[in-house]
Amino acid sequence: MNHLESPSNDPVFGPVVHVSKADGAPSVLVVCEHASNRIPEDFGDMGLSREALQSHIAWDPGALTVAQAISDHMSATLIYGGVSRLVYDCNRPPEAADAMPASSEDIPIPANANLTASQRAARIERIYQPFAASVLDEITQNRASLKLMVTVHSFTPVYRGQSRAVEIGLLHGEDDRFARAMLATVPDAAPWVVRLNQPYSAADGVAHTLDVQAAPSGLLNVMIEIRNDLIQTPEQQQKMADDLAPWIMRTLTKFDERNVA
Numbered sequence: 575m576n577h578l579e580s581p582s583n584d585p586v587f588g589p590v591v592h593v594s595k596a597d598g599a600p601s602v603l604v605v606c607e608h609a610s611n612r613i614p615e616d617f618g619d620m621g622l623s624r625e626a627l628q629s630h631i632a633w634d635p636g637a638l639t640v641a642q643a644i645s646d647h648m649s650a651t652l653i654y655g656g657v658s659r660l661v662y663d664c665n666r667p668p669e670a671a672d673a674m675p676a677s678s679e680d681i682p683i684p685a686n687a688n689l690t691a692s693q694r695a696a697r698i699e700r701i702y703q704p705f706a707a708s709v710l711d712e713i714t715q716n717r718a719s720l721k722l723m724v725t726v727h728s729f730t731p732v733y734r735g736q737s738r739a740v741e742i743g744l745l746h747g748e749d750d751r752f753a754r755a756m757l758a759t760v761p762d763a764a765p766w767v768v769r770l771n772q773p774y775s776a777a778d779g780v781a782h783t784l785d786v787q788a789a790p791s792g793l794l795n796v797m798i799e800i801r802n803d804l805i806q807t808p809e810q811q812q813k814m815a816d817d818l819a820p821w822i823m824r825t826l827t828k829f830d831e832r833n834v835a
């Protein structure tokens with residue numbers, strides 16, 4: 575796999591989006607919007623504790639390594655965010671209130687309180703636009719071979735004091751075909767609790783990348799949410815990818831066989 579950085583480098587911070595190009599003509603594009611908890615220096619600590627900045631409110635722990643390993647399995651291109659979602663959540667449109675959340679899981683984010691229109695515009699231009707442009711460029715360049723977009727996320731096992739039983743969520747936006755097809759082909763030996771549209775769904779605003787980038791281009795698409803206690807170690811992350819990748823590819827093959835992709 576060729577590892578190319580996006581030309582959209584932030585002079586202060588470094589890349590706000592990373593693009594690992596597949597060799598050849600990829601059939602799958604993997605996207606990981608919440609890969610990083612890095613915060614540009616000019617934002618300081620955003621008024622948050624070190625603990626909060628390490629926690630799931632800042633990023634999706636474990637998701638990037640799983641996304642990278644899935645990409646390697648499938649010779650896919652991988653695009654991932656280089657900035658914490660506390661600064662800008664690249665799975666949200668600029669007009670969404672939680673694109674720059676004033677709080678997350680009831681923790682106030684002081685640096686996001688009372689943002690002015692120009693402060694919001696600056697973050698959109700600096701982070702969201704390069705990210706979205708990189709995804710669109712990749713789809714445009716490889717439209718002939720691409721069939722599927724998979725976005726990889728992780729979620730916290732306990733949210734607002736409530737334990738979550740779901741272990742893997744298959745989420746869809748406007749196009750539910752691939753999520754439902756994966757649900758219908760959960761591997762027999764799969765050890766996980768798999769659910770459709772849990773612990774979130776499009777109603778929570780999480781289908782942005784799927785609906786804005788994949789669906790208009792006619793790509794099949796699915797968002798995979800993995801409970802983050804299952805992918806804490808490098809070994810767990812690799813095992814998860816080793817289990818997910820064949821499942822995804824088998825599902826994609828069924829679409830090929832039906833010639834509906």
Ligand SMILES: [Zn+2]
Pocket residue numbers: 608634726727728
């Ligand atoms: Zn996420």
